Each structure stands twice: as structure tokens, then as C-alpha cells.
Amino acid sequence: MSESQKIGFIGVGVMGRPMARRLIEAGHALVVFDRDEAALAELSALGARAAKSVREVADTARIIFTSLPTPAVFRQVATGDDGIVSGSAVKILVDLSTVGSRTEKEVAASLLAKGIETVDAPVSGGAAGAQKGTLAIMAAGKPAAVDEIRGLFEVLGKVFVVGDEAGQGQLLKLLNNMLSSTAFAITSEAFVAGVKGGLDPEVMMSVFNAGSGKNGATLDKFPKQVLTRTFDFGFPIGSVCKDIGLAVDECQALGVPMWVGNAARQVWNYAAMQDGTRRDMTELVEYVENWSSGKGPAV
Known part of the structure; x- marks a missing residue:
């Protein structure tokens, strides 16, 4: 798989790690980033490429998944200095976090100004569902962007399209x-x-x-x-x-x-x-x- 076809995944903690693992096991090439070196090492052993920064992921992958713990962390990763918004390759951000609709809308507007679509896609089902691929995914975003991601969602669980605006999934x-x-x-x-x-x-x-x-x-x-x-x-x-x-x-x-x-x-x-x-x-x-x-x- 070429660099342009790599999938980015930022935030590989309790929920993000098993989701990233499922994508790797399904044959997708991932470039991953997290502050937890042990989490990166585990995924690297499965074939993922460990990035040294958010910007490196955004300069490598057209599609980036985020699974982050708080609205503040999500906002920083997405729109902060050298964040996703600065990337040269990224075109779609798929946010699996739970950060609230107001934060999601704010971030989506900033990304769209740079030509990056946001698919708001929080998940339910806990760590067990992430491991088994049985999550409920509540996706909201432009139909073309959601359709492009649908095959990846199916690796993680069942997708429910709940609207066409970021924030509705949240x-x-x-x-x-x-x-x-x-x-x-x-x-x-x-x-x-x-x-x-x-x-x-x-x-x-x-x-x-x-x-x-x-x-x-x-x-x-x-x-x-x-x-x-x-x-x-x-x-x-x-x-x-x-x-x-x-x-x-x-x-x-x-x-x-x-x-x-x-x-x-x-x-x-x-x-x-x-x-x-x-x-x-x-x-x-x-x-x-x-x-x-x-x-x-x-x-």
C-alpha cells in the first residue's frame, strides 16, 4: 500500500488500540501516534508505522482516525500548532472520540477551511466491543465522506448514519x-x-x-x-x-x-x-x- 493509501490513527489507548489493531488485522496499513510508547510498540509489532508527531501522521495519511480522551486534547490535536489542520496529505478526519457537539462543530469548521472534511463518529460498546468489532458507530458527515469510510467502519462494528453535519453523532x-x-x-x-x-x-x-x-x-x-x-x-x-x-x-x-x-x-x-x-x-x-x-x- 502506498503512502497516500495509509490510514492514520491518533490516540491508541483503551478504545483506540483495539480499533487500530482490527484495522491492521483486516489488512490496512496504519501510521499511528500516541504519547504512550508501549501502545505504539504493540501496534508496530503488528505492522503499523509509529509516527513521531501528529503532523507526521497528517503529512502521510489521507484518512485519519482520532480516539482522544477530552475536548481540549481533541481540539489541540486537530487544530493546534502542527496539528491535523496543518497536514499536507489528510483530507478526511474521522473522530471516534466523545467530545460534545459544540467542540466537534468548532473543529470541523476550522478543518473545512483547509479543505479537510470531518466525519463525526463516536462509538458505543466499550473496550470489549472495540476488541470484538461489535461497536455501534454513530456517524455524521457529508454523504460522500461517510461513504468513503464505510468499509473501514464495518471492520469496527455497525455504522448508523445519524445526520450529515458534524456534531449530530456527538x-x-x-x-x-x-x-x-x-x-x-x-x-x-x-x-x-x-x-x-x-x-x-x-x-x-x-x-x-x-x-x-x-x-x-x-x-x-x-x-x-x-x-x-x-x-x-x-x-x-x-x-x-x-x-x-x-x-x-x-x-x-x-x-x-x-x-x-x-x-x-x-x-x-x-x-x-x-x-x-x-x-x-x-x-x-x-x-x-x-x-x-x-x-x-x-x-
Whole structure:
């Protein structure tokens, strides 16, 4: 594959690394960049070329994927000094991050001024979905750009085209994550209350999932990560706080009052303040258990 056909991938962490790996294993030539030297070494061993900078990726690849942790980091990588916007080869940026619609629109406008299209494509499904290629991809962008990327998306999961403007994918992803994190918070409270009242958690789970209380937490996270006490879903509480914060802010900007969303946001933020930022999101139930025991906020 020629240099012009190489695919760039910037940000190969918990989500980006397995996605990049799948693209390599599907036969695509990747040039990758991340501050984590171990992540670069792992992908280099699979055949990727490790770049020394964002600019090197943007000078090499026509299509660049980004999977980055925060709006500020995404903005810097995309439009900062020697960022993607300065690249001589890049024509399409595919952003897999969760950064919010306002940031995505701002960055897309700056890139378009330099002739670079943006496909806003946040993903859902966690690290396990990234590894298995079963992610839900919420893509928004110009139809021609989305069509050019479609075959690459199919390596990563199932693509849902949600609009033709950057930012629309971000809004849908934030709404999805807000539903997920709110469901997990209230499910944690329900399970802790049930156990304190003498109910068997396995029986509770079976009843919830046979009735109207079932949700993503009762169907997936509680049986796999909570009742087993492994707490290894692979998504930290700090990232939940970022996503639900962005979601609530965007919904309020649209005129929605967000009484429930704000309450869930407070629960997650309080857990993060108790030294929980890096803990797995499924460990929230341990905070609820502790708060319910009368021992105070610390876990």
C-alpha cells in the first residue's frame, strides 16, 4: 500500500488500540501516534508505522482516525500548532472520540477551511466491543465522506448514519451515555436496597430482566462485573463524569431542564471526588454500599 493509501490513527489507548489493531488485522496499513510508547510498540509489532508527531501522521495519511480522551486534547490535536489542520496529505478526519457537539462543530469548521472534511463518529460498546468489532458507530458527515469510510467502519462494528453535519453523532452518543450511566446509578441503588432488605441479588436480577425494570446495567454490567465482583468493564468513573457532564450541558443548552440527568451527574461526580476518578465505572456500586452502611464517603 502506498503512502497516500495509509490510514492514520491518533490516540491508541483503551478504545483506540483495539480499533487500530482490527484495522491492521483486516489488512490496512496504519501510521499511528500516541504519547504512550508501549501502545505504539504493540501496534508496530503488528505492522503499523509509529509516527513521531501528529503532523507526521497528517503529512502521510489521507484518512485519519482520532480516539482522544477530552475536548481540549481533541481540539489541540486537530487544530493546534502542527496539528491535523496543518497536514499536507489528510483530507478526511474521522473522530471516534466523545467530545460534545459544540467542540466537534468548532473543529470541523476550522478543518473545512483547509479543505479537510470531518466525519463525526463516536462509538458505543466499550473496550470489549472495540476488541470484538461489535461497536455501534454513530456517524455524521457529508454523504460522500461517510461513504468513503464505510468499509473501514464495518471492520469496527455497525455504522448508523445519524445526520450529515458534524456534531449530530456527538449529541446522540452523549444521550446514549447519559442513559447508560443513569441506569447504572439507579440500578446500583436498587440492588443495594434489595440486599439490605434481605433479597437475593441473583433472584433480583432475574426478576428485573423478566420485567419492566430491565436495562443495560441489569442485562450486562451487573451479571458480568458487579455480582462477580470483578469490576472490570473497562470504563473509568472519570470518563463517565466527563460524558454525563457534556450531555447535561448540551441538553440544557437545547432548553431541556434535565432534573434526572443532573441528579445522576451529581452521584457520579461525588463518587469521583471520593478518590474514584480512575476506578472502573462498575465500582460505583461499592460507593453506594458504603454510603448506605453509615461509614461515610470513603471506600
